Amino acid sequence: MRITVLSGAGISAESGVPTFRDDKNGLWSRFDPYELSSVQGWQRNPERVWGWYLWRHYLVGTVEPNAGHRAVAAWQDHAEVSVVTQNVDDLHERAGSSPVHHLHGSLFDFRCATCDLPYTGQLPQMTEPALEVEPPGCDCGGLIRPDIVWFGEALPEGPWQRAVEATTTADVLVVVGTSGLVYPAAGLPELAVARGTVVVEVNPEPTPLSSSATVTVRESASTALPTLMQRLPALLN
Structure with a gap:
């Protein structure tokens, strides 16, 4: 079969993984999900979007x-x-x-926002949520983003x-x-x-x-x- x-x-x-709209503690509660999960939101504030997804990455790692x-x-x-x-x-x-x-996509895969090459380097450690975190850089000069399908992406x-x-x-x-x-x-x-x-x-x-x-x-x-x-x-x- x-x-x-x-x-x-x-x-x-x-398992304790909040749905997208529920997964906003006090730091991000004032932001629309579109601001945290769209190309436009990333372009306006990549540090905020990276901080949001990095926190979700570590949050998922704590559940079974x-x-x-x-x-x-x-x-x-x-x-x-x-x-x-x-x-x-x-x-x-x-x-x-x-x-x-x-x-x-997956919270455990990352790629360059400019050249699309996968990123396998070290991630910043995060034990507490932070509103903005500087994304790692790629050798091409681009920023590393989560390999997640954002609003409007295929x-x-x-x-x-x-x-x-x-x-x-x-x-x-x-x-x-x-x-x-x-x-x-x-x-x-x-x-x-x-x-x-x-x-x-x-x-x-x-x-x-x-x-x-x-x-x-x-x-x-x-x-x-x-x-x-x-x-x-x-x-x-």
Whole structure:
């Protein structure tokens, strides 16, 4: 069996990773998310944007994969599993999943904003949040930025193509913890539905996908996923 998992912010929130709009302590609470996650915001104040993402990088490093992440990794013992995620953390990888296709980039990858070369140098240490931090420089003279898809930027071609392939070849698509509102990622379940693929939505709240999913499970990821494969035959009947 081929299983593809499309995961969103809900699964990581259970590990203590705040969603983007919640992840603003007092330092950044007065800034619109667009100011912290757009090319225009970066151009206006790269120190502020770098400080925001560097803090999120270290924040994610302090949390652990939850039962939902671990369950998805455990499915690999019984099926061919691909993970497509809208999340920028590394919790799927740390739980043991592979491959993991990051549609929106990763807090653990960095590149030059000018020449696009990956950055593998040292990061500034951060034990407390700081409103502005000077980004490292590249040999070309550019500044190092997080390799994250910002507002208005296209998804990375490679991960997107692999996500489409994983969706179109899946026997079952499990959509967990995503609102179904952010495109083009939200188009993947629609593609699966159009192909007649079994689509299982795991989300405590209804989403635009709910009416067309084969099965909806109104539970959190950490509750539903550890037993989902055992329950699936009964759910589909």
